[in-house]
Amino acid sequence: MASRDFCKMISRSTPGPGDGGNTGSWRVMRPIIDLHKCIPVKTQKMACFNCWLYCPDCVVTKTIPPTIDLQYCKGCGICAEECPADAIEMVDEGSLIVKEK
Amino acid sequence: MYIIESGNVAAATGVKLSRAQVVAAYPITPQTPLTEKLSEFVESGQLDAQYIPVESEHSAMAVCIAASTAGARAFTATSANGLLYMNEQLHWAVGARLPVVMCVANRGIGAPWTVWNDHQDSMSQRDVGWIQLYANDHQQIIDSVIKAFRLAQTVSIPVMVCYDGYLLSHTYMPFEQPEQSLVDAFLPPFSPRHFLNPEEPGNFNTVTLPDIRPGVDGNMEPGYMEIRHNLQEDLRASLEVYAAIDSEFKEEFGRGGTPFVEEYRCEDAEFAVVCIGSLSYQLRDVVDVMRDEGIRIGVMGVQMYRPFPDEVIAKALAGKKCVIVFEKALSYGNQGPLYGDIKSTMYSRDAAPHIHNYIVGLGGREIKTQQLLEALRESCSAPESFNDTPRWIGLKL
Numbered sequence: 001m002a003s004r005d006f007c008k009m010i011s012r013s014t015p016g017p018g019d020g021g022n023t024g025s026w027r028v029m030r031p032i033i034d035l036h037k038c039i040p041v042k043t044q045k046m047a048c049f050n051c052w053l054y055c056p057d058c059v060v061t062k063t064i065p066p067t068i069d070l071q072y073c074k075g076c077g078i079c080a081e082e083c084p085a086d087a088i089e090m091v092d093e094g095s096l097i098v099k100e101k
Numbered sequence: 102m103y104i105i106e107s108g109n110v111a112a113a114t115g116v117k118l119s120r121a122q123v124v125a126a127y128p129i130t131p132q133t134p135l136t137e138k139l140s141e142f143v144e145s146g147q148l149d150a151q152y153i154p155v156e157s158e159h160s161a162m163a164v165c166i167a168a169s170t171a172g173a174r175a176f177t178a179t180s181a182n183g184l185l186y187m188n189e190q191l192h193w194a195v196g197a198r199l200p201v202v203m204c205v206a207n208r209g210i211g212a213p214w215t216v217w218n219d220h221q222d223s224m225s226q227r228d229v230g231w232i233q234l235y236a237n238d239h240q241q242i243i244d245s246v247i248k249a250f251r252l253a254q255t256v257s258i259p260v261m262v263c264y265d266g267y268l269l270s271h272t273y274m275p276f277e278q279p280e281q282s283l284v285d286a287f288l289p290p291f292s293p294r295h296f297l298n299p300e301e302p303g304n305f306n307t308v309t310l311p312d313i314r315p316g317v318d319g320n321m322e323p324g325y326m327e328i329r330h331n332l333q334e335d336l337r338a339s340l341e342v343y344a345a346i347d348s349e350f351k352e353e354f355g356r357g358g359t360p361f362v363e364e365y366r367c368e369d370a371e372f373a374v375v376c377i378g379s380l381s382y383q384l385r386d387v388v389d390v391m392r393d394e395g396i397r398i399g400v401m402g403v404q405m406y407r408p409f410p411d412e413v414i415a416k417a418l419a420g421k422k423c424v425i426v427f428e429k430a431l432s433y434g435n436q437g438p439l440y441g442d443i444k445s446t447m448y449s450r451d452a453a454p455h456i457h458n459y460i461v462g463l464g465g466r467e468i469k470t471q472q473l474l475e476a477l478r479e480s481c482s483a484p485e486s487f488n489d490t491p492r493w494i495g496l497k498l
């Protein structure tokens with residue numbers, strides 16, 4: 001029988017940061033956290049973290065202050081929607097690029 | 102040991118001897134007695150498997166995909182609209198390279214509703230990527246099921262074993278039931294290359310980007326196109342693998358030796374009839390009659406349809422004056438699918454024959470031997486006078 005190495009390729013990847021590709025490049029709206037409104041920052045307690053809990057891509061950290069990994073954040077806006085203190089604003093990436101220039 | 106049983110029981114017995122570990126199926130005529138028999142085997146302890154009743158064929162294939170991903174030997178069976186209902190999952194099973202085996206008791210497709218035999222169901226799945234085997238009698242059904250499991254796990258591609266609904270599924274014929282010990286030796290335990298393994302976590306078949314890209318470990322991962330190319334190459338290489346499996350089967354069990362096409366009185370034939378399934382055995386009688394009349398004619402049954410054994414078919418048909426293709430399926434708006442495949446295979450060859458196409462027996466319309474004889478006499482008397490339009494046999498307009 002043929003000694004061919006069958007099934008050399010399937011879609012199988014190792015779980016880890018970025019295993020879905022550089023998804024940050026998909027983002028058109030960027031979440032910006034207003035630290036004056038953010039509950040854990042204001043109370044200095046490990047409280048709330050709805051942004052961390054609801055983020056479908058696990059790019060928000062459960063830290064004080066929470067941080068967002070923009071390399072993988074797709075900009076879906078779920079964190080802004082779920083934040084009970086209205087501390088996260090979705091800002092047009094285009095306007096940020098103009099500012100960064 | 103020889104037993105006299107139905108084609109569906111032949112298939113179920115093949116699955117039992119192959120020690121399938123997970124069976125998930127939804128009953129549909131004419132496949133139903135096969136799944137009933139398998140549930141009996143499981144219930145009575147003759148087959149050590151999980152029998153999972155499901156609410157649809159889509160779920161049946163989803164269960165087989167899950168079981169196969171976990172490393173189990175999985176089986177299902179269906180017919181007609183049930184096969185079409187699992188279409189999306191068929192694509193998934195082959196793209197994920199899972200060695201699922203499925204029997205299809207061939208039946209026409211509604212609308213209008215029909216439960217009788219033709220080949221439109223499995224023919225409509227020919228481009229999915231599954232390997233397709235067609236059996237001509239009960240012995241070939243049980244043998245093909247055993248060979249299908251071996252082939253599927255060797256090449257990591259799912260295999261469909263098709264046989265004519267009612268004509269084979271519900272008729273009774275004697276066939277030999279191989280010894281379990283011989284089947285065990287022929288079909289070793291299943292150990293897939295990729296399976297769900299907590300020791301080695303992995304993401305399977307998640308979004309695969311158009312281009313290749315580095316994985317989290319820095320190694321380049323193939324893109325969608327590379328994975329699909331690999332499937333195509335493996336499918337083409339499966340022809341050689343199946344020939345080897347079939348010849349090993351013949352050594353062990355004394356049957357087989359015609360993995361791709363089964364020829365009858367073709368060696369010196371000027372005219373060759375080509376078809377799929379049990380019709381090829383009915384045509385042997387017609388060939389005998391015409392031989393007695395002095396017409397050099399033979400019949401060839403195609404037993405593996407995908408991957409298409411083009412080289413074998415080209416060799417068998419080269420130099421014939423005329424090839425007559427009988428089909429129980431149609432690529433609507435064009436011609437019979439087998440006719441189209443044979444024509445494209447012969448196009449670039451030397452000594453390409455004239456090729457005729459007849460459509461027969463759709464929705465179980467009885468195919469009378471006399472009708473086949475008349476059609477063949479017409480084809481043989483005027484090989485050059487046919488065009489690409491298929492002629493319908495037994496049509497009452």
